[in-house]
């Protein structure tokens with residue numbers, strides 16, 4: 001714009017200068033010509049008056065001192081006298097315009113350019129009383145001649161004019177454009193620019209306000225969207241119709257920390273199932289899939305979003321279902337195990353009952369067989385009780401918490417197990433200081449009972465079991481230690497799994513269900529307690545439940 005404005009002003013200034021100078025030259029030239037013509041007519045009249053009496057000598061005298069040319073022509077055009085040339089040698093002048101005009105009208109004038117255009121000759125002629133014509137002429141530089149003589153000056157003047165035009169154009173451009181260039185477009189109404197710009201600036205101000213309010217609304221919506229998607233546990237990815245990742249929420253970046261969540265969909269993950277699901281959605285079909293990655297399992301749900309004639313965008317939900325699948329697998333395993341565990345004693349019961357029914361058993365053996373049926377039924381009952389306890393813990397039955405003193409609880413457990421301990425020739429000790437925790441009394445008693453029961457069951461003859469309570473670092477604890485067979489390091493992490501037994505036959509022999517430590521684990525989770533297991537094969541086991549510090 002600056003260049004165009006400068007160019008226009010420069011051209012205008014230049015044309016104005018050239019036109020002005022040209023007109024001035026023409027005016028000066030025509031003024032000079034007029035002066036010369038007046039001078040020649042005066043002189044011609046004066047010479048005519050001086051030679052009116054036909055005094056040829058007077059004419060020659062004037063001609064010899066006169067600076068301009070004097071010619072006397074006869075009425076037939078024959079040159080009678082010329083003060084610069086020999087009249088005899090000169091051709092007939094009847095056809096000369098100024099002579100012809102003077103012969104006809106009494107006065108004639110004419111001007112003629114030289115062949116080179118550099119000079120111009122002016123003629124003035126009057127018809128004398130005797131019919132002859134007196135002509136006076138003078139030669140001066142023509143306008144072209146004058147121009148060529150002054151050409152260095154003219155070049156200088158043109159250059160000067162160019163310079164002046166350039167300076168003028170530059171200054172005017174600056175003056176015109178400065179208020180426009182320095183416009184504050186953020187606050188258009190504060191500008192002190194041309195009045196003509198006022199409607200534009202008002203419009204701009206309105207637009208600015210509109211844009212600012214729309215931008216604010218957009219930002220608010222974006223913040224809302226970001227906030228919601230950032231709180232989502234599910235991964236959310238939006239793909240453009242071209243398959244580029246437009247958005248990926250925090251959960252996605254947490255799920256795939258090693259992968260880039262920008263660029264094409266392939267940059268996020270290269271799993272075949274992921275690619276299939278995304279490509280199907282981009283192709284217009286919603287799709288589901290399951291993907292395993294870095295030891296975790298993800299469910300993928302991609303929905304297709306119809307675009308405006310340029311393919312389909314897609315929305316992908318990624319949900320970490322590792323725990324859900326694990327829980328489902330555990331539930332299925334548990335159901336299978338329960339069926340199996342229930343079936344074993346029932347099969348025994350059925351067998352003994354059948355033998356007795358068929359009368360195969362001798363009367364003296366009936367008591368022994370009934371005892372076996374009873375003990376198998378007892379096992380069944382214990383198992384069912386354990387399953388019920390475990391499912392109650394699983395469901396998180398809303399039993400209220402109450403202050404429970406653990407030392408007294410250990411005394412109760414000892415009393416319940418005194419008989420069993422005596423049978424196994426085990427000594428039972430309760431020691432430590434009384435300590436109170438907040439919890440479910442029955443669950444806590446069951447947990448300590450299960451630990452102490454195992455400590456007796458997996459002990460050696462004449463071994464001992466100690467139940468200890470107290471506080472360590474202000475945190476309440478209960479510890480059950482025995483001098484039994486111990487648990488191998490490989491089995492230690494697994495003994496808390498449902499139905500896991502190190503030695504199945506030993507467990508069954510001691511009436512174990514394989515659920516005792518599972519119940520302890522669930523009970524501990526319910527009470528936010530931590531379980532520490534220390535065991536040495538052949539030496540004994542020590543299991544400590546550490547409860548949270550009292551508030």
Ligand code: ADP
Nearest residue numbers: 454455458495501502507512513514515516517
């Ligand atoms: P069970 O009913 O078989 O005792 P638990 O869940 O109580 O089931 O225990 C799981 C397994 O852990 C037991 O079968 C046993 O092999 C082992 N175990 C538990 N407590 C002890 C212990 N104090 N000493 C040695 N082994 C133990």
